[in-house]
Structures are given as C-alpha cells and as structure tokens.
Amino acid sequence: MDRRSFLLTASLGAAGLAGCGKFIDYNGPEVTRVIVWKGARQMALLHHGDVLRQYEIELGFAPDGDKTVEGDGRTPEGSYIIDRRNPNSSFYLSIGISYPNEDDITEARALGQSPGGDIFIHGTPNPLRRGDDWTAGCIAVTNSEMREIYAMVQLGTPIDIYP
Numbered sequence: 001m002d003r004r005s006f007l008l009t010a011s012l013g014a015a016g017l018a019g020c021g022k023f024i025d026y027n028g029p030e031v032t033r034v035i036v037w038k039g040a041r042q043m044a045l046l047h048h049g050d051v052l053r054q055y056e057i058e059l060g061f062a063p064d065g066d067k068t069v070e071g072d073g074r075t076p077e078g079s080y081i082i083d084r085r086n087p088n089s090s091f092y093l094s095i096g097i098s099y100p101n102e103d104d105i106t107e108a109r110a111l112g113q114s115p116g117g118d119i120f121i122h123g124t125p126n127p128l129r130r131g132d133d134w135t136a137g138c139i140a141v142t143n144s145e146m147r148e149i150y151a152m153v154q155l156g157t158p159i160d161i162y163p
Contacts, residue, residue: 022093026151028052034082034121034159036139038063038075043121043139045152052152055145060137066163067099067137069108070116075137075161076104082157085150092123092143093150097159121149 029047036043038059045053062073076099084096100108100115108115121139123146134140139161141149 022087022147024147024151026148028152031152031154031157034153034157036075036159036161038077038161038163043141045149053148055141055149058135058140059133060135061133063133067104067116067119069111069113071136072116073137075135075139076100076119077161077163078103080159080161082153082155082159085155086120087150089120089122091120091125091138091140093146094120094122094138095150095153096120097139097161121153122146 029050029052031045031052032048033046034043035046036057041057041059043055043057044051059075060067060073063075065074066078067074067076076097078099078101080098080101082095083098086094086096097119099119100117104115116137119137119139121141122135123143124140
C-alpha cells in the first residue's frame with residue numbers, strides 16, 4: 001500500500017470511529033413525555049402533543065400484563081418518571097424508570113413478595129438483536145436508537161407505559 005492509500009484509509013477509519021461515539025448532542029425541542037405501547041411494541045418521544053421520534057421496542061421475556069413481582073419478566077404498566085442515567089450500562093446506555101411506585105410496592109407486599117426494581121430503557125449487548133422480547137422487564141432498543149434517546153430524554157421526564 002502506498003503512502004497516499006494508507007493515509008486515506010487511516011483518515012476514513014478515524015472518521016468512522018469518531019462517528020460511532022456513545023454520546024451525541026441534541027439541540028431540538030424538549031422531550032416532555034415518553035409513551036410506551038407494550039402491545040404494539042412502540043415507544044414515542046413527545047414534545048407536548050407532537051411526536052419527535054418513534055421506536056420499535058422489545059420488552060421483558062413475559063410481556064403480557066403488568067409487572068407485579070421481582071423476576072416475573074414483565075414490563076411495568078403505569079405512570080413513572082425518568083429518574084437516573086447510566087452511561088456505563090451493561091446494555092450500552094440506559095435511562096432509569098422510577099418503578100416501583102407506591103402502588104407497585106403495595107401490590108407486591110400483598111403477595112408477600114418484592115416488586116423488584118432497576119427497570120430501564122436501554123440498548124442491547126448485541127447491536128443487531130431485534131424481534132424477540134428478552135429483557136428482565138426493561139424496554140430495549142438498538143444501540144444507535146439508545147444514543148439518540150439518551151441525548152434527548154432528560155431526568156424528570158414523565159413516562160407512561162400502556163398495555
């Protein structure tokens with residue numbers, strides 16, 4: 001390989017790596033609400049009534065019904081907020097959902113069990129994974145989608161999860 005070909009290849013490789021960074025900037029309208037429709041496997045980021053982005057999602061490994069207890073494989077249903085961010089997630093990037101709320105805790109305790117916790121919107125350890133519900137109760141998207149969501153959704157954003 002001659003010097004010019006080497007420099008061109010090196011430049012393109014460096015540009016490609018720079019474009020694959022985990023963190024991106026977002027300067028658009030504020031995301032004022034996240035809505036998840038479990039049955040349709042869809043999630044939308046809204047600015048007031050306008051849909052900014054919509055995503056295909058994957059859910060817990062037993063997605064039908066509301067999450068009741070730890071380990072049931074269900075994704076919760078109800079109104080929560082985005083309450084934490086994890087840039088070092090085992091699932092690429094993640095933003096936390098404030099599950100369990102008081103009603104969730106009461107319901108699980110009535111059954112003599114823990115409601116569980118650590119419910120997130122996150123990426124995937126396999127960037128090409130798509131089509132099967134596989135999480136422990138979280139909401140999963142592709143890693144490239146998660147980069148966008150992580151940049152757009154801020155702490156305190158309401159999230160409504162519907163059946």
